[in-house]
Amino acid sequence: xxxxxxxxxxxxxxxxxxxxxxPASTLETTDFLKxxxxxxxxxxxERGACFYCLRRTxxxxxxxxxxxxxxxxxxxxxxxxxxxxxxCNTRKNDRAARDFLRTLYRQGRLTPAELDARLRALKDLxxxxxxxx
Numbered sequence: 379x380x381x382x383x384x385x386x387x388x389x390x391x392x393x394x395x396x397x398x399x400x401p402a403s404t405l406e407t408t409d410f411l412k413x414x415x416x417x418x419x420x421x422x423x424e425r426g427a428c429f430y431c432l433r434r435t436x437x438x439x440x441x442x443x444x445x446x447x448x449x450x451x452x453x454x455x456x457x458x459x460x461x462x463x464x465x466c467n468t469r470k471n472d473r474a475a476r477d478f479l480r481t482l483y484r485q486g487r488l489t490p491a492e493l494d495a496r497l498r499a500l501k502d503l504x505x506x507x508x509x510x511x
Contacts, residue, residue: 405509410442411454417442419510421461429460430470430479430496431487439464445503447472456510457503475500 410416420442428435429443443462446452449472460475470478476497483493502508 406455406457406506408456409454410456410459410510416510420456420459422511423456423508424461427461428463428466429499430462430466430475431482432492432496433463435461435463441467443467443470445475445500447474450474456508457506460503 408416410420421440426434440461441464442459443466444452444454445458445460452458462470466478466482469481473481479488479493479496479500482488483490488496499508
């Protein structure tokens with residue numbers, strides 16, 4: 379019986395919940411910097427590429443960045459965290475992500491199509507459409 383298996387539990391609505399799985403209602407309030415598993419979920423969402431410059435990012439130069447910086451009261455939710463390379467994280471500093479993306483475009487590191495795609499991704503991220511895997 380599923381209720382006898384330790385890794386699976388029953389929710390109130392009768393659906394099964396695997397241990398470690400975050401229900402949708404608490405996903406919004408989850409601090410994604412709390413554990414390695416949650417941080418890895420953000421990295422997996424970006425599929426190994428820097429959110430800003432779109433370069434492939436090896437594990438040793440990969441980090442998480444706040445879209446809305448902590449100094450501007452950005453939270454640690456999945457809507458405010460992106461996986462990026464250390465170079466972009468350092469260069470972005472405490473600027474807004476939109477401004478930094480436009481800087482990358484002016485420097486020729488993003489094409490117009492890539493800039494549009496990144497700005498759309500920021501909008502989707504804020505709307506909660508880019509959930510972690």
